[in-house]
Amino acid sequence: MSSVVLEIQGLTKQVGKNKKIVHDASFQMKKGEILGLLGPNGAGKTTTIRMIVGLIKKTEGKVFINGSDLDREGQSCISDVGAIVENPSFYDHMSGYKNLQQYARLSKEKVSKERLDEVVALVQLSHAIKDKVKKYSLGMKQRLGVAQAILHKPALLILDEPTNGLDPKGIRELRDYLRELANDGISTLVSSHLLSEMQLMCDRVVIMEQGKIIDVSDMSSLNENGSSDQLVVMMNVKKEHMELSEEVIESLEGITIIKRENDHQLVLDMTHDLIPQLNRHLVKADVDVYGIESKKTSLEDKFLALTSEDRQLMKEGK
Known part of the structure; x- marks a missing residue:
């Protein structure tokens, strides 16, 4: 067999x-x-x-x-x-x-x-x-x-x-x-x-x-807590800076926007080593960053990131 x-x-x-x-x-x-x-x-x-x-x-x-x-x-x-x-x-x-x-x-x-x-x-x-x-x-x-x-x-x-x-x-x-x-x-x-x-x-x-x-x-x-080395990052910015923040993030390699949590929070999928680079680019673009909080990625987080990205590719006809 x-x-x-x-x-x-x-x-x-x-x-x-x-x-x-x-x-x-x-x-x-x-x-x-x-x-x-x-x-x-x-x-x-x-x-x-x-x-x-x-x-x-x-x-x-x-x-x-x-x-x-x-x-x-x-x-x-x-x-x-x-x-x-x-x-x-x-x-x-x-x-x-x-x-x-x-x-x-x-x-x-x-x-x-x-x-x-x-x-x-x-x-x-x-x-x-x-x-x-x-x-x-x-x-x-x-x-x-x-x-x-x-x-x-x-x-x-x-x-x-x-x-x-x-x-x-x-x-x-x-x-x-x-x-x-x-x-x-x-x-x-x-x-x-x-x-x-x-x-x-x-x-x-x-x-x-x-x-x-x-x-x-x-x-x-995934480790025993259901997490991988990938991070889910919660970023807090001013409401009026949300669109600019998204533009900055989309220009960076290795970072995916999972969702917009509310008027001033973005949830991102990325690795830990990219956090300093993200912060530098946001500050350079005059985005006021009030906090970046990270946690390990769960299967649910990975699923949301993958399906969100896939839907976007389909919309673009890729």
Whole structure:
């Protein structure tokens, strides 16, 4: 079995003659890795997942699961995948256990009673597995969804927005389950727009914006506080100097304006060594600077900087 569990190459989905929902997406996933697929609503995350699992046809590109081409070996590829796309569906009038038995009957490989009990214990539903699903909370249904997705011991688990509707306790429990699965060698692709949660959950993240992959980041490059060597700088100037400040900053290499916080504050993305240069250029331009405050960059800060920059390039037609 290949150490690369999932590879997509140039995945593209086009609607009509000109509109591309996903454009030339490529990335790899390794065995036992949790990979986050991040982006705002409408970025193309769910469309990408639907193409990976074969729910919709792709316009261009290739999908490889454990080294096998999905186009050529579709059924054998999909048998290595467990997925929850959007909300998991169950027979509400049946117990959680009977639902799992029903999914087990549909599996290509025989699922033993021991495996059923093992999965129920893993997702911590032993206390309620004989209850009817209609009595389950949303978090319990999500856990039951994970249970049915891993019954057949897939190499790859794909979860689209699995934390939707979960309370903080449920989100933390799901995160712990996925880490246990990763320790058992199961790779998980998680789609979400919750940046802080993905930072805690994932080994790497792929950031999408308007159908394009604009960054792939390794979480090991962030320290235990979720920060990198890049800084977020808060700069305070007079209200009447804001436009001039922006002009000065845009003329400097290595500094990106993330956003205008209010009438007198700019939030910047830059490294620590550029702060003196920034200050010198502002003073030279007769900008009154009342303060420059910096902090380490989080995944959320990086995401905002990348997507803001990407939107600006698109506006300029680059």
